Amino acid sequence: MTTIDRPAPPPARTHKRDRRWVGQSVRRVEDPKFLRGRGGYLADLVTPGMLHAAVLRSPHPHARIVSIDTAAAAALDGVHAVITGAQAAELTDPLPDFGPDPANHVWRCLAVDTVRYVGEGVAVVVADSRYLAEDALELIQVEYESLPPIVDPQAALEPGAPLVHEPLGTNCAYERSFDFGDVERDFAEADLVVRDRLRWHRSGGQPLETVGAIADFDHGSGQLTVHTNSLSFTSYLFMAAASLRIPANRLDVRQVPAGGSFGSKLFVTKPLVLAGMCSRMVGRPVVFLEDRVDNIANCDHHGSDRVYDVELAVMRDGTLRGLAIDVIDDYGAYIQFGVGHHGNALAQVVGPYTIGSVRYRVRAALTNKNQQGAYRGFGSEVNNWMLEQMVDKAARELGMDPVEIRRRNFIRDFPYFIPTGNVYDSGDYDAVLDQTLRLGRYDHWRTEQKRLREQEGRYIGIGLITCAERSVFSATEFWFWFDEPGAPVTSMPESVTLTVDATGGITATLYSCAFWGNSPETMVAQLVAEEFDCDPHDVSVAYQGSRNGxxxxxxxxxxxxxxxxxxxxGATAKIKAKARRAAAHLLEADPDDLEWADGGYQVRGVPDRRKSLGDIAIALHLFKHGFPEDIESGLEESKVFDHPYTTMPSADRKDLGVFYPFVGHACHIPVVEVDIESGAVRFLAYAAVHDCGTLVNPRSLAGHILGGVAQGIGTALYEEYVYDDDGQLLSSSYMDYLIPSAMEVPELAIGHVETPSPYTPHGIKGGGEGGRMMAPAAVNAAVNDALAPLGVRLTELPMTPERIRAALRTPR
Incomplete structure (x- = not known):
């Protein structure tokens, strides 16, 4: 077996134990403004006098645009501009993406000569109101020449299939196979090879407020100011500016609360470019805010859409040896993130198990559908589902209990390098499993399951899954797929500025999205309060636009x-270092004789000789000549924090490097009842235990888990973007795209295990995607357990009543 020479992990941190605020369920500091309706969502910023944009969308999945007549729309009173795709191509450059062959795979804010999915924009109208803009859209006459659509991802890869992008000459946007470890040996030596084909259909995040932007172009200065609910804008600001053909230092993007995202607003450029283009043309502020049909059909952030052929090499004692994955992923008409979804999967491809080798083949198919983007889990949730399905199937074929096979294969020695090269920093998977078994009353439900089947003929199922949750990505995951990446980016920093004013009040200024779900203001306020011994609710949190960010x-x-x-x-350490020097001067003491305690500096052993942070701050603000020349006025510091642990991939890509090293863990046990007549699934209980390292705010994390489980239940049972064979989107509204309500989501029993990361501040790991990363696999396992006596096993999500009944008619 090849030995990989890996860089040594960074030194382990020492984490203090006597924390005051980190770990407390602090009431959210954001709550007052949101409860008062003062959250400042994008729609709240629309004021009289702004113009409104609406987009004309293609009714065809694939067609050439023969002609567009906009005369009647442009003549309508109150219409200020009508811009076609061809005109937009003269005003803007293509949108930023990391797809194949940019010369032959061009993604624009409006289609120029060919539409490639139902809902793709072909023209935009700017008018006095959204209602008037919508009326004008109906006056635009478009002549289309229909082209054959391709919808099935497997058929799209067959020779002779209609091409989504003819200049590409293929519908395969990417293909590569990786071997990690000795795959051939592990399969040759296996006692059993478990095989299966699995199908995960696309769904997506459904934000309460859709995606949009308010743009205001100043022709005098050439400055474009945009308010948008995109989550990421600072790192790739220059790309959006390039699309708009303006210098990056003339574009100021200002964040507003996301209004719900779940990943679907991760990188939103199309609305920004549309609104910016329109504002520059008409010389007035323009708002473009999607309606619900816009968002469902054209959000550019549909979730994964995969077909798996999987093999799992197993020994008779239940030991897992090797994993071979062949996956086709339907990316739709464009591929903005490349195959980054599979980088997420490769970060935790073996889950919590000591699987020694992995073969991973991925083919990215282009079809006439809206493109994939980010949705909570970003592809790793699909990998969790696939792997847990295979482990459950192996257990059944070996006659093993699902608890036993998992416990037998758990990783127990950390840090642990998985075959791809990523590292798992810490964990205690046995403790998580044990707590979930207790919390979920596993033995009780096994007894009840047997009794209810025998005495009442009811089909009760108990799902049990144990999954990994990678967190804190490194940019290398977006380019290690290529031998010679076009943009080998490695920086993904985050920054904070802390300011202590003359009264001792602390303000934290952030440079990324304002409120997207994890309560960033509360989280930062807790972290600042932990460092400065103040109350989190006394910390003010502000946001800075990109121009000065x-x-x-x-x-x-x-x-x-x-x-x-x-x-x-980092910013706190800088402030404390300056405050220590200032306090030493004020106290006429040696700085080394001072210690930080109770929100200030005091002389060791003489607590009465002290200066609070407020005392130090007012002196630094107002009394410059009371200090030595080398101590400047004021008390403000910034810190740009880079990834704490990442390594480069090897040149031969046998080792992808460390790119997602802070790996949490969870175990979910849902209990369901399946009605075999109707195919309906009802929850009887649900227990979930997560290990996200050191908890910052348990209540906030519980909200993440509950919301993620609700979305995972939707993925497992209800939600699907359904395209028919002709490429028409059949689930373009909530009449057809079903979302679980509070009536379908069970009460959750939630528990926590804390294994701090040795490499992060306070030992924190990420936990925002956890519920959805686990719930689809867990619910699928429960349904399969319920129907096992009938020889039925569901391998396709969502498990709608129709699919359950069809499976009952043709048991496997």
């Missing part, structure tokens, strides 16, 4: 708490 990446990949904790820690 420090480097920041924003949320995604469950990274923000860890990264902002590092930035807060």
């Amino acid at each position: 420090l480097p920041a990446t924003g949320p995604g990949g469950s990274r923000t708490t860890v990264m902002l904790a590092g930035a807060v820690e």
